[in-house]
Amino acid sequence: MAAVEIPRDEQAFLEYVQAGGQVETTDWMPDDYRAKLIKFIEMHGNSELMGVLPEREWILRAPTLQRKLALTAKVQDEVGHAQLIYRVVEDLGKPREQCLADLVDGKAKFHNVFHYPTKTWGDVGVIAWLVDAAAIISQKALLKCSYAPYARIMKKICWEESFHILHGRDVILAMVTGTPKQFELVQEALDRWWGPLMQFHGNPIPKNEDPMYLWRIKSQGNEEARQQFLEGYVPQIRELGLEVPDPKLRRRDDGAWEYSEPNWAELKHVVTGHGPKTEERLAFRRRFLEQEQWVRDAVLAA
Amino acid sequence: MNEQALLGLADDELVLGWRDSEWTGIAPLLEEDVAFSSIAQNEIGHARAVYELIVGADGDADALALDREPEEYRCAPLVELHLLDWAHTIARRWLYEVADEIRITALKEDPDAATAGLAAKIDREEAYHRMHAEMWHERLREEPCFRQAVEELWPYALGVLPAELRGELVERVGLVEVEPIDRGGHTEELALLWEEMTMVRRSAPSGAQW
Amino acid sequence: MSEPVWEVFRKERRGAAFEHAGSVVAPDADFAEAWAREQYGRRGESVALWLVPREAIRDVEDWADEFDLKYRRVDGYSIKARLKEARERAGTAGTG
Numbered sequence: 205m206a207a208v209e210i211p212r213d214e215q216a217f218l219e220y221v222q223a224g225g226q227v228e229t230t231d232w233m234p235d236d237y238r239a240k241l242i243k244f245i246e247m248h249g250n251s252e253l254m255g256v257l258p259e260r261e262w263i264l265r266a267p268t269l270q271r272k273l274a275l276t277a278k279v280q281d282e283v284g285h286a287q288l289i290y291r292v293v294e295d296l297g298k299p300r301e302q303c304l305a306d307l308v309d310g311k312a313k314f315h316n317v318f319h320y321p322t323k324t325w326g327d328v329g330v331i332a333w334l335v336d337a338a339a340i341i342s343q344k345a346l347l348k349c350s351y352a353p354y355a356r357i358m359k360k361i362c363w364e365e366s367f368h369i370l371h372g373r374d375v376i377l378a379m380v381t382g383t384p385k386q387f388e389l390v391q392e393a394l395d396r397w398w399g400p401l402m403q404f405h406g407n408p409i410p411k412n413e414d415p416m417y418l419w420r421i422k423s424q425g426n427e428e429a430r431q432q433f434l435e436g437y438v439p440q441i442r443e444l445g446l447e448v449p450d451p452k453l454r455r456r457d458d459g460a461w462e463y464s465e466p467n468w469a470e471l472k473h474v475v476t477g478h479g480p481k482t483e484e485r486l487a488f489r490r491r492f493l494e495q496e497q498w499v500r501d502a503v504l505a506a
Numbered sequence: 507m508n509e510q511a512l513l514g515l516a517d518d519e520l521v522l523g524w525r526d527s528e529w530t531g532i533a534p535l536l537e538e539d540v541a542f543s544s545i546a547q548n549e550i551g552h553a554r555a556v557y558e559l560i561v562g563a564d565g566d567a568d569a570l571a572l573d574r575e576p577e578e579y580r581c582a583p584l585v586e587l588h589l590l591d592w593a594h595t596i597a598r599r600w601l602y603e604v605a606d607e608i609r610i611t612a613l614k615e616d617p618d619a620a621t622a623g624l625a626a627k628i629d630r631e632e633a634y635h636r637m638h639a640e641m642w643h644e645r646l647r648e649e650p651c652f653r654q655a656v657e658e659l660w661p662y663a664l665g666v667l668p669a670e671l672r673g674e675l676v677e678r679v680g681l682v683e684v685e686p687i688d689r690g691g692h693t694e695e696l697a698l699l700w701e702e703m704t705m706v707r708r709s710a711p712s713g714a715q716w
Numbered sequence: 717m718s719e720p721v722w723e724v725f726r727k728e729r730r731g732a733a734f735e736h737a738g739s740v741v742a743p744d745a746d747f748a749e750a751w752a753r754e755q756y757g758r759r760g761e762s763v764a765l766w767l768v769p770r771e772a773i774r775d776v777e778d779w780a781d782e783f784d785l786k787y788r789r790v791d792g793y794s795i796k797a798r799l800k801e802a803r804e805r806a807g808t809a810g811t812g
Contacts, residue, residue, distance in 0.1 A: 265702055273547055
């Protein structure tokens with residue numbers, strides 16, 4: 205049987221991926237597809253790497269040995285995911301050093317949630333439970349990405365993420381069944397994180413206007429992802445006696461969730477590098493990148 | 507091994523694991539970041555196992571690990587040092603692994619079966635730590651900053667072991683024996699570390715669940 | 717800067733075949749091993765790994781199939797029509 209030939213024509217390629225066709229590293233691909241792919245995947249890698257920073261402080265402060273181990277393992281996974289993701293980007297043609305340089309120079313983006321501060325152990329639970337949940341919804345949709353090397357690493361990523369949510373929920377449960385002060389910590393963290401969580405999946409651009417969907421890099425629209433998040437997690441939040449800080453949030457009879465319009469201006473402001481912690485975190489990264497350049501030179505030199 | 511010495515071992519692993527976990531996310535290479543984090547987790551795991559041995563089946567290992575005052579910890583000064591540069595970090599890893607191997611080997615002969623058994627388990631896992639430390643030592647041994655770091659940390663490394671075991675350490679590392687910076691005292695860095703390590707735990711009454 | 721890429725193949729359990737799992741960038745086999753052990757085995761998800769420098773792999777991707785040599789493949793055989801006829805002749809059609 206002859207191997208499937210990727211058509212060397214943008215329109216035919218579009219039809220090919222929309223029919224479920226898979227693309228490998230050495231296949232022909234339109235320049236626009238390659239460029240969008242690199243940008244999307246790179247942003248994912250940057251997000252995994254930047255996501256480490258808000259969480260790593262709490263590894264050091266974990267209140268039990270078990271929590272310390274679990275949080276270290278969770279953050280380790282995120283670094284591992286960054287490694288998997290940057291390898292995919294490298295094989296597409298953009299070297300890791302360039303990705304990291306662009307990141308610390310503020311030229312590349314990463315997800316909104318990692319630009320915000322973490323203030324208490326309550327944040328640790330909310331992030332591991334709800335931020336990871338929002339991310340996993342997107343990640344599961346990426347299992348069907350037209351670019352096969354990326355779809356393949358998503359399998360490993362989704363498998364490793366499965367304990368993160370359980371860990372997060374466990375942290376939350378321990379606190380909501382603990383002292384009133386601990387319960388308050390969770391509610392207060394939820395109050396702060398709800399806005400960014402609602403913005404996380406992006407503004408509701410219709411699927412057919414989203415180039416990422418047209419190229420089948422994403423297989424799910426932004427609003428679809430958000431609805432999935434609300435459907436899955438609002439009941440779980442409420443059953444603990446926690447309040448979601450949106451008075452307009454409600455589930456309609458047709459199953460769709462209504463909510464207050466997320467602050468899209470805030471999202472844009474934050475992802476373009478103006479979040480409350482953006483500067484500080486990029487500077488921290490830059491410091492270690494520069495400080496340890498000699499190690500990379502010593503290790504990777506011939 | 508008496509309980510004080512066992513506590514010293516557990517505290518060494520806890521504090522070194524805590525220090526090593528500071529590299530999570532900022533190690534010089536992503537692949538190394540992942541590997542280094544496993545080492546830190548193993549160390550915390552070893553600490554936990556030794557605390558559990560000390561407190562017994564019904565005891566609270568977390569309380570022993572995290573509810574003491576800084577002066578009550580029995581760790582060696584080597585592990586307390588805040589060393590957020592790679593040359594010193596690897597120098598400490600390498601020196602510690604050599605010292606620890608000597609200590610663990612002796613512990614495997616302990617008359618208490620539970621202790622000897624735990625030492626054997628720890629030893630099997632440490633084999634990978636030693637491979638890792640050797641690998642980096644090979645790669646960095648010609649770098650001036652690394653050699654300098656080893657020399658700076660050498661007196662602290664000697665302090666990890668009791669006097670009767672230091673001879674072997676001297677032989678293996680190949681440096682001239684010097685005045686050790688002994689276990690028993692603490693650096694200023696421990697108080698700062700303790701503050702951060704226990705702040706969340708101390709924010710709730712003793713016995714609170716987390 | 718192009719650093720050596722090592723392809724990682726992993727065996728999930730005894731009896732399974734090695735499958736391509738991903739890659740690590742490493743200067744030599746020792747580093748590749750130390751790093752692949754963790755990236756592809758820290759959860760006990762592999763019983764064995766093969767580490768192979770990318771340049772040691774020979775890619776093979778195309779075959780010629782100009783003359784439709786179906787006789788040597790299962791899809792080259794369509795027996796339904798003749799089987800039906802044979803059964804009808806033997807009076808065994810419809811008996812399973």
